[in-house]
Amino acid sequence: MYGDIALKLIIGMLGVLFFLRVSGKAQMAQITPLDTVSAFVIGALVGGVIYNPDMDAWHLVYALALWTLFNLLIRYSMRSRFLRRLIKGDSVYIVRNGALNLKVFRRNLLEMEQLRTLLRSKGIFSMFDVDDVRFETNGEVTVSTKGETAESYLLVNNGSILPSSLNNAGHDEKWLTERLDRLGFREIGNLYCVEWTPAKGFYIVSKDGKIQNGNVAMTSDSVRDDISA
Structure with a gap:
């Protein structure tokens, strides 16, 4: 036994x-x-x-x-x-530009003291210091304080556009497809990921290993060579 x-x-x-x-x-x-x-x-x-x-x-x-x-x-x-x-959910802003989004706040069954506890765990003790707060799919929060550099947005993941990220970035699919087309990426389904940072531009990785970093194009093999050098 x-x-x-x-x-x-x-x-x-x-x-x-x-x-x-x-x-x-x-x-x-x-x-x-x-x-x-x-x-x-x-x-x-x-x-x-x-x-x-x-x-x-x-x-x-x-x-x-x-x-x-x-x-x-x-x-x-x-x-x-x-x-x-449906399965994984989306990360959502519960605070945007210092304003509490009560609709999203209540939909996620949050209370103000819960938010304050999460902020204190990040070393933030006043809402006056908060610019944006994103509620992640794992229950954690990502906080941007006032005066910080603008964050980045993941707009495409494994060939699929992420509408919620586009909305958070203040743009739509037409804007995204036009800019990707200018960079030579016409089929979004062929892209592994697309990240956009307002101050720096696009970071794009295609499924064949091509990488577009701002205005610099490279391959995943060249990246590995640079790291090993």
């Missing part, structure tokens, strides 16, 4: 490590809703099988393999803009 529990425990540990590697989570630093569900399910699977004498180690292997495949299917489906927003 004890040997069977030990075997299941070892298989469970190896299975969870394999799941984290396959799903791209070497460490679960940023917890999204999908990560939370995965953690609960894996814990229930491993714990339920280990202490159930009617289930052997192969049941655990099968359950972990099935859940890993299902999880990968969900992550693949998140390439769809609608499903990604």
Whole structure:
């Protein structure tokens, strides 16, 4: 009996490590809703099988393999803009230009004291010092204080435009496609990511490794060569 529990425990540990590697989570630093569900399910699977004498180690292997495949299917489906927003959610501004966005604030079931606690954890003790506060998908906040340099915006992620980021940047899809076209990027689906910083311009990486950094174009291979030099 004890040997069977030990075997299941070892298989469970190896299975969870394999799941984290396959799903791209070497460490679960940023917890999204999908990560939370995965953690609960894996814990229930491993714990339920280990202490159930009617289930052997192969049941655990099968359950972990099935859940890993299902999880990968969900992550693949998140390439769809609608499903990604439904599963992962969006980061939203709860404070913009020093003004509290009460609609977003209440929709996320926040209270003022919660916000003040989060700000204090960032070393900010007064709303007078706050310019922007973004509520991230993992429940953390990103704070821009007054006088800071303008932040950057991720406008394209894995070939898909992020409407919420475009809206936060104060632009629309027409503006984005026109500027990308001027830079020689006509198919947004071929872009891995597009970041825009008001003071510096675009940082673009295409899926074939081409990088556009402001006015400088390079390849991912040349970047690796520069780092190793």
